[in-house]
Amino acid sequence: MAKKKKVSPLAKALLETAGDMRKAGLMDKATHEKITLRHLGATGAPKALPITGPQIRAMRERAQLSQAVFARYLNLTVGYVSQLERGAKQPTGAALALLNVIKRKGIDAIL
Structure with missing residues (x-):
């Protein structure tokens, strides 16, 4: 079982910026996945659950x-x-x- 990393607020902000850069076409998919995997692991960012x-x-x-x-x-x-x-x-x-x-x-x- 892999040890779960705690992501700092700065790392979260950088990952969000990288995501925006990917959406804008300023960063290729391979580079974005490398950054995401390094900081969040293979599972990616947690998903926000729907709220009624x-x-x-x-x-x-x-x-x-x-x-x-x-x-x-x-x-x-x-x-x-x-x-x-x-x-x-x-x-x-x-x-x-x-x-x-x-x-x-x-x-x-x-x-």
């Missing part, structure tokens, strides 16, 4: 925050948070990643 509207609302209420304050902490609009909680929209990208962090570690993890 009721789960988002429960997280917000557990933190005793209004939709406006919750939206501000996540750098989202109040309308978008409302749509997420109603299930009209599904969170993606950075919002989904932050919601997964809050789900695992609580609101204090992003404050």
Whole structure:
């Protein structure tokens, strides 16, 4: 069994930049895979799990925050948070990643 590496915040930022460079065509696939494998191992980056509207609302209420304050902490609009909680929209990208962090570690993890 391989030992799991802990990835530093700097390494995560560099990997994200490398990913953007790959998408923009500034870095070839082989180079990008070499960087990723070196830092994250063969499994790659962890995937953000989908979160439902009721789960988002429960997280917000557990933190005793209004939709406006919750939206501000996540750098989202109040309308978008409302749509997420109603299930009209599904969170993606950075919002989904932050919601997964809050789900695992609580609101204090992003404050």
